[in-house]
Structures are given as structure tokens and as C-alpha cells.
Amino acid sequence: MTNCHLKIRRQMCMTDVLVLGAGYAGMRACKVLAKSKLDLNVTLVNKNSYHYDATALHTVAAGTNVPENIEMDIRDAVSDKIKFVQDTVVDINREKNEVDLAENGSLHFDYLFNALGFEAETFGTPGADDIALKISNVDNALEDYHTILAALEKYQETKDKSLLSIAVVGGGFTSIELLGELAYQIPKWAKKYGFAKDDMKITCIAPGFLPMFDKKYADYAQKYLESKGITFIMGGKVSEVKTDGVIYGDDKIFLPANITFWTAGVRGNKIMAKAGYDQHRDRVAVNDDMSLSDFPNEYIIGDVSAVKDPESGRMYPTTGQISIVEATNAVKNLEARLQNKQPVKFVYNSLGTVCSLGPYSGIADINLLGVHLKLKGIIVPPLKHAIFKRSAFELSGLKASLQS
Numbered sequence: 253m254t255n256c257h258l259k260i261r262r263q264m265c266m267t268d269v270l271v272l273g274a275g276y277a278g279m280r281a282c283k284v285l286a287k288s289k290l291d292l293n294v295t296l297v298n299k300n301s302y303h304y305d306a307t308a309l310h311t312v313a314a315g316t317n318v319p320e321n322i323e324m325d326i327r328d329a330v331s332d333k334i335k336f337v338q339d340t341v342v343d344i345n346r347e348k349n350e351v352d353l354a355e356n357g358s359l360h361f362d363y364l365f366n367a368l369g370f371e372a373e374t375f376g377t378p379g380a381d382d383i384a385l386k387i388s389n390v391d392n393a394l395e396d397y398h399t400i401l402a403a404l405e406k407y408q409e410t411k412d413k414s415l416l417s418i419a420v421v422g423g424g425f426t427s428i429e430l431l432g433e434l435a436y437q438i439p440k441w442a443k444k445y446g447f448a449k450d451d452m453k454i455t456c457i458a459p460g461f462l463p464m465f466d467k468k469y470a471d472y473a474q475k476y477l478e479s480k481g482i483t484f485i486m487g488g489k490v491s492e493v494k495t496d497g498v499i500y501g502d503d504k505i506f507l508p509a510n511i512t513f514w515t516a517g518v519r520g521n522k523i524m525a526k527a528g529y530d531q532h533r534d535r536v537a538v539n540d541d542m543s544l545s546d547f548p549n550e551y552i553i554g555d556v557s558a559v560k561d562p563e564s565g566r567m568y569p570t571t572g573q574i575s576i577v578e579a580t581n582a583v584k585n586l587e588a589r590l591q592n593k594q595p596v597k598f599v600y601n602s603l604g605t606v607c608s609l610g611p612y613s614g615i616a617d618i619n620l621l622g623v624h625l626k627l628k629g630i631i632v633p634p635l636k637h638a639i640f641k642r643s644a645f646e647l648s649g650l651k652a653s654l655q656s
């Protein structure tokens with residue numbers, strides 16, 4: 253048999269593995285798949301040529317950071333063993349084991365790692381989809397910043413102070429981290445565009461404030477942001493977004509705002525419903541080996557999955573941190589399946605949570621080497637940066653983590 257025949261026979265025996273999405277989950281899956289000793293033919297599909305650090309999108313939205321600092325070229329970051337196709341997934345034909353792409357036809361898979369990530373969830377609130385700004389990818393984060401800049405420039409021409417009002421809907425991580433960055437920008441914008449710091453009215457409206465943190469630390473965060481000029485309306489739920497403000501609370505109070513950020517929730521990628529997955533808000537409940545009972549050749553990882561915490565019986569919150577652990581577990585389970593071994597149960601020990609309040613403060617509740625630490629103040633932003641560096645390393649190796 254010639255070398256060529258041997259090569260063709262080898263390729264025919266290889267297992268086609270398709271990874272959709274190059275977020276934390278997809279990148280981590282590729283990293284572990286590349287190390288596998290099995291004969292796998294792995295293809296990664298992602299709509300952009302780059303991976304982005306979604307946990308830093310709010311910094312781009314507020315203009316304290318530029319997209320290049322949170323992006324990583326996928327071809328540089330993944331092993332040469334992984335084939336990369338830059339394209340948009342438009343549908344998944346699960347009966348035929350095929351994924352339809354916008355430009356490159358269809359791709360076959362024997363095994364699928366679906367890591368298509370998150371989108372903003374507006375819960376059907378009127379105006380939230382079409383009027384409010386979202387933070388769910390680099391494009392909309394950059395658009396958000398340009399919207400703010402356009403308002404500031406218009407203020408410079410007109411001196412109309414109503415242009416300087418921003419409403420931020422939501423009291424979770426994304427909202428509070430965004431408020432930290434906006435608060436940091438106020439003095440700079442005031443100086444550059446010629447207004448007093450107090451003229452900029454940034455208001456956060458939410459039913460609660462960082463409910464995942466101890467009250468003492470949440471109170472610290474709220475007071476810190478108030479000292480930087482942010483106003484909070486707590487207990488209020490926004491029922492409508494208008495072009496000139498929002499309606500909130502049982503009494504339908506109108507709060508004027510030239511710009512509204514909707515940062516009140518996330519859901520999975522809408523492709524999940526379109527492709528016929530049994531989903532809730534485009535998240536699919538998986539078995540404890542990250543697979544699905546009805547389609548056992550599919551692993552659902554990252555923000556499109558819903559994984560039950562065996563202790564509380566509730567679904568774990570979707571985070572970048574858990575996405576990485578899910579991806580590693582799913583690859584181990586593919587290997588176990590291909591070698592007729594027992595599945596490996598998903599086990600998750602959270603390293604904790606860190607919430608920045610702009611570049612100079614934050615709060616954290618973390619588990620480091622078995623020690624539980626609660627922190628606040630200036631020590632937190634460098635800690636968050638160190639976590640980001642570590643996650644870049646975990647996803648891609650030393651080269652990309654040094655670049656970022």
C-alpha cells in the first residue's frame with residue numbers, strides 16, 4: 253500500500269469533531285482536544301477571526317479600553333492540529349449531523365461541542381430590544397461607546413444637558429462593572445466636552461444590588477459608586493424603554509435618559525431554539541457528563557448549557573469560569589466514550605467572584621488555595637487582571653497570554 257493510500261485510510265477512520273464558538277468554552281475544548289491521543293479531526297467554527305475576553309466587554313462599551321486589548325487571534329491561539337473555519341453558524345441539523353454555515357455550506361460531525369455563547373435577555377420588555385444598548389459582543393460594545401461619544405459631541409455643540417443622562421438597567425455584574433467604568437470617565441468627559449461633573453446624570457435602576465455578595469461588600473460598592481456621581485434607584489423594575497428615558501416601578505415613573513443600557517440579563521444563543529433543542533431561554537439542560545440523552549453525540553458547554561448544582565438543586569449561574577470547567581469535562585467524556593470507558597461526572601468548585609468598580613476599586617469573594625477571602629478596594633482590580641491573564645493562559649498557552 254502506498255503512503256497516499258495509508259493517509260486516505262487513516263483520514264477515513266478519523267472521528268470528525270466540530271466545535272462551534274470560540275468563547276471560553278470553545279477555546280478550552282480545542283486546547284484539550286488538541287492534546288488528545290485519539291484520532292480526531294477537529295474543526296473550530298467562529299464568526300470572527302478572534303476570541304474575545306467577554307468579561308471585559310464593559311470596558312470597551314465605556315471607552316476605558318480598546319477592542320484590540322481584549323481580542324486574541326484564533327489562529328495564533330489554537331494548536332495547528334485544529335482546523336479553523338471563520339464563518340457564522342446559521343442552523344444545526346441534528347438528525348443529519350450537519351451544521352449549516354452562512355458562507356461555506358455544511359459541515360459534517362460525528363461529535364459536536366456546541367459553545368455558541370450568550371446574548372442579552374430583555375424578557376420581552378417593550379423598547380429594550382430595539383432602543384437600549386447591549387453589551388454582549390465586541391461589535392455592540394464598540395457601538396455603545398460611539399453612541400456615548402456622539403451624545404457628548406452633540407452636547408458640545410448644543411449645550412443641551414439632557415444629552416448627558418444615562419440609565420443603566422440591572423443590578424448584576426455587568427451593570428455594576430459598567431457603572432464603575434462610566435464613573436471613572438465622568439471627570440475626563442467633563443473636562444474634554446466642557447461641563448461640570450454633576451451635569452452628567454448616570455442612574456442605575458434595578459430590583460436589587462449585587463445579590464451574590466454579602467451585604468457589607470455590596471454596600472461598599474454602592475457607596476463607592478455614589479461617591480463617584482452614580483445615582484441608584486433600587487427596588488424599581490423597568491417596564492419600558494423609550495427613546496428619551498425609561499418607565500419603572502409600580503407607579504410607572506418616567507426617568508429621562510438620553511441613553512439606556514440594558515444589562516439586566518443574559519440568555520443562550522438564539523440558534524438553540526431555532527435548531528430544535530429542548531431549551532429554556534436558549535439554554536439546554538445537560539446530563540452530568542455534559543452530553544444530551546436524546547443526542548448523545550452532542551456536548552453542550554458554556555452559556556448555552558444549563559448544569560444543575562447537585563447541592564442546591566438549582567442551575568449554576570453561567571460564567572466564564574464554569575464554561576472552562578465544562579469544556580474540559582466534556583472533552584474527557586468524549587475520550588471516555590470513544591474508549592468505552594465510564595463517563596466522568598462534572599464537578600465544579602467555584603474559585604469565587606470578583607466585581608470591579610472601575611480601574612481603582614472592586615469587591616471580591618474568592619477561594620484561593622482552600623482559603624476563603626473577602627476583599628474590597630484597590631487590591632481588587634490587579635487581582636481581576638491576574639485572573640484574566642491566567643484565563644488567557646488556560647485557553648491558549650503562554651504566547652497568547654503574554655500578548656494580552
Ligand SMILES: Cc1cc2nc3c(=O)[nH]c(=O)nc-3n(C[C@H](O)[C@H](O)[C@H](O)COP(=O)(O)OP(=O)(O)OC[C@H]3O[C@@H](n4cnc5c(N)ncnc54)[C@H](O)[C@@H]3O)c2cc1C
Pocket residue numbers: 272273274275276277278297298299300302303304306307308309310339340341342367368369370387388425426429521523553554555556570571572573574575606
Ligand atoms: C461585562 C461582563 C463581565 C463578566 N464578568 C465575568 C467574570 O468576572 N467572571 C466570569 O466567570 N464570567 C463573567 N462574565 C460571563 C462570561 O463572560 C460568560 O459566561 C462567558 O463569556 C461564556 O462563555 P462561552 O464560551 O459560553 O460564550 P461566549 O463568550 O459568548 O463565546 C461564544 C463565541 O461564539 C461565537 N458565536 C456566536 N454566535 C455564533 C454563530 N452563529 N456562528 C459562529 N460563531 C458564533 C461568538 O463570536 C463567540 O466567540 C461576564 C460577562 C460580561 C458580559
